[in-house]
Amino acid sequence: MKFFRHSFKAMGTPCEIQLFANTHREARRVAEVAMADVHRLESLYSRYRSDSFLSAINRVAATGGSIRVDEETAGLLNYAAACHAQSDGLFDITSGILRRAWRFDSGQLPDQSLIEELLARVGWHKLHWEPPFLEFHAQGMEIDFGGVVKEYAVDHAASLCWQAGVGHGMINLGGDIKVIGPRADGSPWRIGIRHPRDKESCMQTILLNGGALASSGDYERCIIVDGIRYGHVLNPKSGWPVTHLAAVSVVGDFCVVAGSASTIAMLKEESGPTWLGQFGLPHLWVNVQGETGGSLVSKAIP
DSSP states (O other): OEEEEEEEEETTEEEEEEEEESSHHHHHHHHHHHHHHHHHHHHHHOTTOTTSHHHHHHHHHHHTOEEEOOHHHHHHHHHHHHHHHHTTTOSOTTGGGGGGTOOTTTOSOOOHHHHHHHHTTOOGGGEEEETTEEEESSTTOOOOOTTTHHHHHHHHHHHHHHHTTOOSEEEEETTEEEEESSOTTSOOEEEEEEETTEEEEEEEEEEESSEEEEEEESSSSEEEETTEEEESOBOTTTOSBOOSEEEEEEEESSHHHHHHHHHHHHHTGGGHHHHHHHHTOOEEEEETTSOEESTTTTOOOO
């Protein structure tokens, strides 16, 4: 079989599709279907595009109204609701508005008064979700699928490749990965987990024949003030960044589950590693002191 690799950019991050197929032409055809779907989801749920459906939702949220959503968006909202419940309210897709306070390119901490002003507009309990209608009880709210949609796009792209007859491949959207079977020779894919403090350093290499890998951490977006590092994973109750874990990586059957689990673990601070252990998914964590732990430490996944 022929090996095909195609790099592209979507959702603000470098992406890659690797496939084995009988011909490069066949692989390219399948990859183009997958890429088109990633771009479709980006156009629907990007907060940066005024013509996205997410922006339409947030225009309604700004005035405290109600909007009917399609089946795919309903699925994302149902999943977000489940994550909110599983995380005791820490995984909250209404908390994206806090980024208005946290300007990680400014080098300065936000005023507490601004954080408190924004927190008044945060809270899943402040909206009413009864499919297919989403209703906002408070004006000036927003929702943000940033913690769900990229991982969902990975899973969906992999599913499209599988349906097109690809049994050996890997989808990688900015480090969120879904494996479509082993490599063509039966060997597993070797995937490196980058150290959150050293982009040139690989903290762990794991082997995957299937499943997904997703990570959460203060890899890129952060500021350092008076020697203290403030990352972009924000607690929706305090409005401030998490302070215990620097990064978490999780392996699961689906990328969307691995991604939300890694984020929830970050948000749970000191209890995150214990929660991951109880959740039962293979994982690796590193805290801000550089200590590491988890079931993936020095292990490969068969």
